[in-house]
Amino acid sequence: MSKIPVTAVFDIGKTNKKFFLFDENLKEVFNTYTRLDAIPDEDGFPSEPVLPLREWMLKTFKEALSSPDFDIKKLNFSGHGASFVQTDDAGEPVTPLYDYLKPYPEDLLDRFYSENGGKAAFCQQTSSPPLGMLNSGLQLYFLKHAKPELFKNVKHCLHLPQYLSLIFTGELVSDYTSIGCHTGLWDFKRMDYHEWVKREGIEPLLPPILPGNTLLKTKSELGSIPCGIGVHDSSGALLPYLKRQNESFALLSTGTWAISINPFNKTALTESELFKDCLQFLSISGQPIKISRLFIGEEHKVQIEEMYAHWKLPLGTYKKLKFDESLYQKVSKNNKKRIGFHYLKPADYGLEKAESTDWSSFSEFTEAYYTFLHELTDIQVASTQLVLKEAPVSRLFVDGGFNANFIFLEMLRKKLPDLEIIPSDFPNGSALGAAMLVNMDAQD
Template structure:
């Protein structure tokens, strides 16, 4: 029996570590996943279990390589951003993979901005809102100045997707999609590494930048198979849409974060946009793409848990509700704001908010939930508008968790009457994008 030719992809998220096989039509034919408990770093803060992850990846790949059913023809990787693996000459990690939520020493941060022209000027040049450890380039500065005993052993600083590729190829490279992911490394005016990278002597630690569709080869013991260099997961998720759509569009990719992406918006960032968590990514070819971010998934979880506790309701209650226009019109007719947001700051977008939520002022769960989604979609529309201004589009695709929420979608439609709101889903879009990348030249 002849084997099915497949493209293999490791999709390494912060929580789930997944492995996929796609057939020649890029249809998923196999998947498996695992999770790892975090390992405390030297300061006691959680860090990625990078060595157990590497062991699992190699074993999973070897099992697939020896499968009687599939023949692996290509391999690629997608991984979460804002994560660096610092290695020695042999590619062995010499530090933990620091979590991007790890606190950044305040004095060191102030010193960095002072040396580099001030916070907002630096953020504008690098299209990176001030996010401390989430500006992953600043992790290297942190390593050099706060952890010199580790830094002296570092030969390469690899973004996570490229580290994953190096496990299989032994080659050290960089790619645009990771560099352009709010790292503070890239000067979007000069389209080159920012001066601070050169001044600090960090540039030699960053391997050569290759095009996103570059093919290397896996090590002989891993089959000498054509292998990609990895892609930042958000950029990977955009690729299936760019491939399928002939007209301009925006993508609202929802989950823990709602990421508004307009791949057709090349306008420079203003200081005002940066303060609203608007930034630019780099595409696989190094072109700027405007995006904005909103922490709506965690906000939704927090507020719904509060409502369930107040009305003593079972989990999943909101999922049984369908959009009702009369209820929307009722809650939107209130003159004052009623929701005290936990994570989001509506005032950043010129919107008001209640100082705290008085759940007893709502007659029932339905009105409370509608009010929350009404005020949430006001903020979401404002965040979306940041990437639509200067490059308007007619169609907005919504994928991820919120594309199944009819109340959220219908409120967006009412508030964006000139746009077509299209619920869409490429299941496992990041992995699919990575598979597409290594098949581009076929």
């Protein structure tokens, strides 16, 4: 029996580390995943376990190479953004992969902005809301000035997707999709690295930028297989839609973050939009794309844990709920806000919120959950509208974790009546996008 020719993709999220095989029609034929425990960095803050990740990836790939069922023809990677791996000359990590939730020293942040024309001007130039460690370029400034003993050993700085490619190819590269994801590295007006990157001596540490569909080769011991340079996961998730849709659309890619992406919106960012977490990404060819972000996955996780604890309910209870029109009407007519959010800031969008949540004020779990989702989707709609303004579309695709939440989807439909809300056909969109990248024809 002949082997099935496949494209292999590692899709490395913050929580799940996945491995996929896609056949020649880019249909998934195999997947496996793992979760890895965080490792404390030198300050005791959890960090990405880079070396255990590398070990798992190499082991998983070698097993797939020796499979009697599959013949790996190409390999690529997608990975979460706001992540830098600093290496020595040999490509070995010399620092932790700092977590983007790690607090950034306020005095250092103030100094950085004062050296670069002030916070508002800098954020506008780089299309990067002020996000501390989430501005991954500022991690390099932090390293240079707060950790000079570590920094002196750094020879190369790679975003996570390109580090994953380095593991398999031994080649050091950069790509636009990682550089353009709220890093504070890129001057969107000059379409080049920002002046601070040059002034601080960071630019020589950044490998050359290659187009997103570049093919390298894996090391000989890994089969000398054509191999991509990796893609930022949100940019990867957009590719299947761009390839298959003839009309304009927007994408709401959900998970830990909900990313609203309008690839047809080329308008410049305003200062007001930036401070509502609206920004621009770079496409695989280096073109700007307008997006907005909301931390809804983590918000949902924390709130649902509180509800389960209050009502003593088993995990997964909310997944059994159906959309109830009468209950939606009831909670939507209540003008008093009842949910105290942990991460989201309704005031940024001109919305109110409760100072805290009194779960005992709800008659039962379902009413509480509907109320939470009602107030959550109000914020989500305001965030998504930021990318639809001045570049309206008729359809909004929803992929990722929330595409299976029928109550969430139905509330979006109620609140965005002019849009066709379509749950995604691409549940593993970022991995599929990475597979498409290495199978693009030259004209793509």
